[in-house]
Structures are given as structure tokens and as C-alpha cells.
Amino acid sequence: DTGVSQDPRHKITKRGQNVTFRCDPISEHNRLYWYRQTLGQGPEFLTYFQNEAQLEKSRLLSDRFSAERPKGSFSTLEIQRTEQGDSAMYLCASSPDRGNTEAFFGQGTRLTVV
Amino acid sequence: GNSVTQMEGPVTLSEEAFLTINCTYTATGYPSLFWYVQYPGEGLQLLLKATKADDKGSNKGFEATYRKETTSFHLEKGSVQVSDSAVYFCALSPYNFNKFYFGSGTKLNVKP
Numbered sequence: 001d002t003g004v005s006q007d008p009r010h011k012i013t014k015r016g017q018n019v020t021f022r023c024d025p026i027s028e029h030n031r032l033y034w035y036r037q038t039l040g041q042g043p044e045f046l047t048y049f050q051n052e053a054q055l056e057k058s059r060l061l062s063d064r065f066s067a068e069r070p071k072g073s074f075s076t077l078e079i080q081r082t083e084q085g086d087s088a089m090y091l092c093a094s095s096p097d098r099g100n101t102e103a104f105f106g107q108g109t110r111l112t113v114v
Numbered sequence: 115g116n117s118v119t120q121m122e123g124p125v126t127l128s129e130e131a132f133l134t135i136n137c138t139y140t141a142t143g144y145p146s147l148f149w150y151v152q153y154p155g156e157g158l159q160l161l162l163k164a165t166k167a168d169d170k171g172s173n174k175g176f177e178a179t180y181r182k183e184t185t186s187f188h189l190e191k192g193s194v195q196v197s198d199s200a201v202y203f204c205a206l207s208p209y210n211f212n213k214f215y216f217g218s219g220t221k222l223n224v225k226p
Contacts, residue, residue, distance in 0.1 A: 004157075033213065042118075042203050042216030043158070056212055091158070093214075102148055103207075103214055107157035 004106035006092050012112045013082055020078045021109045025094030032075050033103060034067055035091040036060065043091055049075060050097070082113045116141045120204045120217035127194055127224050135189040135220045137178075137204035145206040147171075147180050147187040148214070152201045161189075161202070194224045 005024040013019050025032050030051050035043035046065070048056045051072035061067075064082075069075040079086055089110050093103035121136040139147065149161040149171070162171030167182035176191045187204060204217040 035214075040218070042205075042218045043214075045213045045215070048212050093158075102160045102163055104160075105150075105158040 004092055004094055004104050006090075006106035006109050008109055009107065010110045010112075012114060015084060015113055016081055018078065018080045019082060019111065020076055021090055021092075021111075023075045023077070023092030023106060025074070025092070026104055028096065029094035029104070030072070030097035031095045031103075032069055033093040033095075034075070034077050035093065037089040037091055037108070038087075046077075046090075079111075082111075084113045087111055087113045116145070116206060116208055116215045118204050118206055118215050118217040120202075120220055123201075123219070123221040125220060125222050127222070129196055129224055129226050130193045131224075133189070133191040133194045133198075133222070135202055135204075135222070137187045137189065137217060139185050139187065139204070139206050139215075141185075141206055141208060143209040145208050147178070148205040148207070149176070149178055149187070149189050150203040150205060150216075152203065152219070154200070158203065194222070196224045196226050198222060199224045 007022045032049040034046040037043045047067050049069040064080045067077045089108045091108045093105045095103045118139050146165045148163045150158045151161045162173040164171040164180035170179045178187050178189045201219045201221045203219045205214050207214045
């Protein structure tokens with residue numbers, strides 16, 4: 001297993017365009033998380049999946065953001081009508097469905113909105 | 115609520131110096147505590163963790179002890195190396211493990 005994989009690694013888009021990111025978690029990890037990290041800050045929680053169910057969404061996740069995890073495997077994060085303030089590193093993480101364990105992070109997708 | 119506060123950086127040390135990065139937390143219930151490290155150009159990696167009070171996490175010469183009475187989880191290393199230069203994040207996860215809360219990160223620069 002090669003760990004959590006995210007695609008693309010970098011994305012430059014024009015303001016107003018839609019973008020979609022993909023995350024492939026470690027196989028058999030039931031929990032999947034999306035975080036956003038801006039320069040000089042720690043990761044901020046966006047949303048959490050337990051298998052295919054989206055169980056929690058942060059208030060940071062406006063109506064322009066949507067995340068899915070069909071079949072409980074890979075996940076996608078879509079941002080519609082991007083704004084310059086959406087520029088950040090989007091991190092995906094996964095963890096197994098048992099207690100007291102850490103999250104394993106991917107290398108992230110860096111989004112730049114111009 | 116849940117939150118993590120860690121000392122601001124950057125922290126600049128000479129090789130073989132002693133390192134302390136302070137981390138305090140507020141939490142509901144009994145969280146697990148973590149230190150993650152982010153090397154330049156790489157993703158977040160778990161450095162160490164502690165799941166209950168008085169537990170000591172350790173890895174690669176780094177240590178941190180879960181202090182419930184002071185709500186702290188300070189990171190220490192007796193002798194830093196240039197290769198330890200990175201950004202260090204303190205984090206907590208509540209008892210139900212539905213999310214992780216991160217501090218703002220502390221950048222460590224180690225000079226030869």
C-alpha cells in the first residue's frame with residue numbers, strides 16, 4: 001500500500017471556474033477526512049466520512065463546496081465558482097475504524113485561484 | 115470546545131541543542147494527543163502520539179508526555195540535527211475520533 005494518494009498535486013484555475021480533487025485513502029480505512037491548510041497555519045477541518053456517509057461538515061465548507069465518497073472508497077472534493085480566497089492546500093487523510101489511532105495524510109493538492 | 119495552542123516560531127537552534135516546543139490544549143472529554151511533522155515539500159507525518167494521561171510518546175529521539183493537570187503536550191528532543199528542520203504541529207482528537215484539531219505549527223530551523 002502506497003499510502004493516501006491525492007490528485008492533482010497542483011491546480012491553477014481562473015476565478016469562477018469549478019475544480020475537483022480526488023483522494024484515494026489507504027485501503028480498508030473506513031474514515032476519510034478533508035482539511036484545508038493556508039500558509040503559516042495548521043490544517044483546518046472541512047469534512048469527515050465514515051465509509052460512504054458524510055457525518056460532519058465544518059462551517060468553513062460553504063455551499064460552493066461539496067464532497068462525496070461513493071462506495072466508501074475514494075473521495076472527491078469539488079469547489080464551484082472558485083474565489084481567490086479558496087487558494088490553499090487541500091489535504092486528505094484516512095484512518096482505520098478503531099480507536100486511538102492517528103490519521104494518515106496525503107501530500108495534498110495545492111490550489112491557486114488567479 | 116476543542117482547540118490547540120502551540121508556541122509561535124520560527125525556532126532557530128544550533129545542531130545538538132535542546133529543543134522544547136510548547137503545546138497546550140482545551141478539550142471536552144479525554145482526547146488523544148499527537149505531534150505531526152511536515153518536512154519541506156512533503157505531507158504531514160505522524161511523529162508521536164499519546165492516548166491517555168501520563169502516557170509518553172516517543173520517536174526518533176523526540177518525546178512528549180500527556181499532562182492532564184496542565185493540559186499540555188510539550189515536544190522535546192535532547193540533541194537536534196539539521197535534518198530535524200521542519201514544521202511541527204500539535205494536534206488532538208476527541209474521544210470519538212471524528213476529527214483532528216491542529217495548532218498553527220512551529221517552524222524549526224537547525225543550523226550546523
